[in-house]
Amino acid sequence: MSNEHPFENIPLEEEITDLSEFFKTFGDPTRLRILFFLAQGEKNVQSITEELGIQQATISHQLSTLRMLRLVSYRKEGRKVFYSLDDHHIFDILKIGIHHIQEGQR
Amino acid sequence: MSNEHPFENIPLEEEITDLSEFFKTFGDPTRLRILFFLAQGEKNVQSITEELGIQQATISHQLSTLRMLRLVSYRKEGRKVFYSLDDHHIFDILKIGIHHIQEGQR
């Protein structure tokens, strides 16, 4: 995927805006923890809360952000709500990020 | 790259922190515009300033951020400074991001 030709055309204003919102969503430790946990498979809110040891309201707020930016999808089952990563892009970006970080250890 | 097994181990606290800083850097329209421009090849500060039509000081501030997070590298030539994308990861992440955005048009 790398070392190809640059982007055919520089993205439009609107795309830049959307894209920055998209990436911004990865830019918070709590949200990243949620995403990495979801990378293990579908999880409900309670189990996320327990895993991260963070207030339930905080988790819900962040899940709301993740939903809006389409980083996660969800499914209701009774009063539980199960979240999962929205598509493979999310997984790929996390992987590349980790690689970049780990290669950069000085 | 996608649909593989989840991350072997959930990243360490420090990796999460570094990673969120890394992604946060993509989460600003001005920085994204700089990155997309640099994806076309090495550019000096002046040309970036002209391309984006933004204050020189603002560009330098953002380049400083991009340098610290190792999204760009640079090279001095006389009093000019030429910036370029640091490694292929940066390019790849931008590409995946664009794909995600463009697929998501409702």
Added chain:
DNA sequence: TGTATATATGCACATATATACATGTATAAG
């Protein structure tokens, strides 16, 4: 030396954002 050009940096400020606390809504169970 002195001046112009290219870039970086310090500081201030307005805005954005993450979290805590309280409360609302929905579903299940008795």
Added chain:
DNA sequence: CTTATACATGTATATATGTGCATATATACA
């Protein structure tokens, strides 16, 4: 209908962040 459980949402607030303005540094050139 009442109570408990799972989750979402509203509001307030402290902190982080992007940008503008002024100024500093460095290199080239006269």
